[in-house]
Amino acid sequence: MPKTYSDPAAAAPAVRPAAARGAAPPARPAPTAFSESTLSGPAMGTRWSARYQAQPDFDHGALSRGLARVVESVDAQMSPWKPDSDLMRLNRAEPGHWVTLPEAVLEVLARALDIGTLSGGAYDVAVGGLVDAWGFGAAADTPDPAAIRHAAADHRPAHLWLDLDREQGRARKRAPLTLDLCGIAKGYAVDRMAQVMALHGVGHALVGLDGELRACGARANGRPWAVALESPQEGRRAAHGVIELADLSVATSGDYRRWVRIGGERLAHTMDGRRAAPVRNPVASVTVLAAECMDADAWATALLVAGPDEGPALARRMGLDALFLLRRGGRLVEFGLGRFAS
Template sequence: MPKTCSEPRHRLHLHGPTMGTRWAVSADVGPHLDTAHLRQALADAVDEVDHQMSPWKPASDLNRLNAQPVGHWLALPAPILLVLARALEVARLSAGTFNPAVGALIDAWGFGAARRAPDPAAIRAAAGEPAALAHVALELDAPGARARRLAPVRFDLCAIAKGYAVDRMIEVLAAHGVQHALASLDGELRALGPQANGEPWPIAIEAPVAGQRRTHGVIELEDLAIATSGNYRHFLDIGGQRLSHLIDPRAGAPVRHALASVTVLARTCMDADAWATALLVAGPAEGFELARRLRLDALFLLRHDKGWTEIGLGRFAPGSERDAPA
């Protein structure tokens, strides 16, 4: 039987704008919590991530790093150094299917801050830059709180920074004594404990249908994070051709395969966010093998003529290989 809290609790909902979307928190809290102070602390935490890691803000620490001459050290705050370090590790473990050193390609294809549509000249220029995996294009000096680029590439942290922002919200909630909460930002979520009634937090997994909001299934979270990466929600339509916002760094172009979405469970939302991207970019066969080898909890939805097929690993395994209707 689920355990319940002895102190009376009520459901608190907080939200606000950040990173071109909105953050949100649902929490079961006691009567003495300073709600206004908590909301401000949450907003400050996500805004700090945005100010450090946004490719859209000219003065962000990420853009300062991209503007720093190759080989020159740049002092950086601890949060972005932490995210860069994890991004480099996922890049190494994924053999480059997750590669934050593709900022120029993202902009060239119209998904970054520079332009809203593909630019053939920019694509050729970006493809002509020296190919470099992130973990060999950047050197980090954690004790010295600094970093330096080792190749003329531009870094982009959009596939991991939102997940990290969710982790920061969880840290803020815990610091304020909250024990039962769900934090989200865009499609990334993380649960802090169960609900106050002892039940896990139910999370809907979206069906990969463009232009619609449909539920594929539901999973329950308790002290876990979840993130989904898909090619059906954010894309450009160029002359009737749909271009995914996810760039395959190996091809220098948007991903093109039957994998519609990947959902990953992890202890941190930063990891769930990064690995969902890495597995989707890798594609059905390579992504599944990568997830299997690293023992990731991952759900793959593969598109076909009659709908999509579900293949799951780890916590998703019991529902694997079931066909869903279109």
């Protein structure tokens, strides 16, 4: 049975079955001055979205432009698909050469290196060469055996081989590295969208980008925002449950969206830098709650890579709110920690 996972800041219990939702206290009526609106637009190979409640005379056009601008800025700085992005400038730089970078890129790199260190390399942004070699990047759309061997032999973890100088606004590689920020940049873009909401005085909003979501406050009636947790089923979309958010972010990493089949085996697009190969374990998906969507995004990837044994141990050690869906004997087994514990 699907479950409802709620932020403890909301009126609902921390975790309660979906069947019990009708027993919750009635929501306070929303002030009549608020109306609900939605905005969306293309970005980063997917779409950004915003659902929010504001005064009837609110300037929706200005908000839409502001949201699109910050998402496009993150894409222009951190995309591995844009040859002129700041990330690609760093990728092309020779080892030992300092590269001047925008503060936003340095902020994301710094958090990526922190999580790389804390996860023992389970999260590693230096998997760009592997991503390309296996056909998941901009360089190719099918696996290249020679490129795979080369990328695996040359792989070095980012948290050990990348230096940041935040004061001087620069970074340098101490070995040939190809960085890929796809496992954190979308979460960071969602955090920037939340900042735009605050700048425009919107205190009741749910912003998202490709499944990474952040709730800015609760709904105007005080109830949390309800979002579907997708079931990790290949070829069809269905809800596994519902997550309720208030002043909280959520991100999910899984094996069911992008993959290749080699020799009868299905390999997911997420790379395990420690094995220099795609993730190969029974974890179908990991969902993480965090204050910052950037953190939820990166930790969901780290726990997926860490696997069914190391992942929960890592989540416990870091005090994470995480939900693991494991493939066991042809069915999904749910295992939760923190707010997700049953």
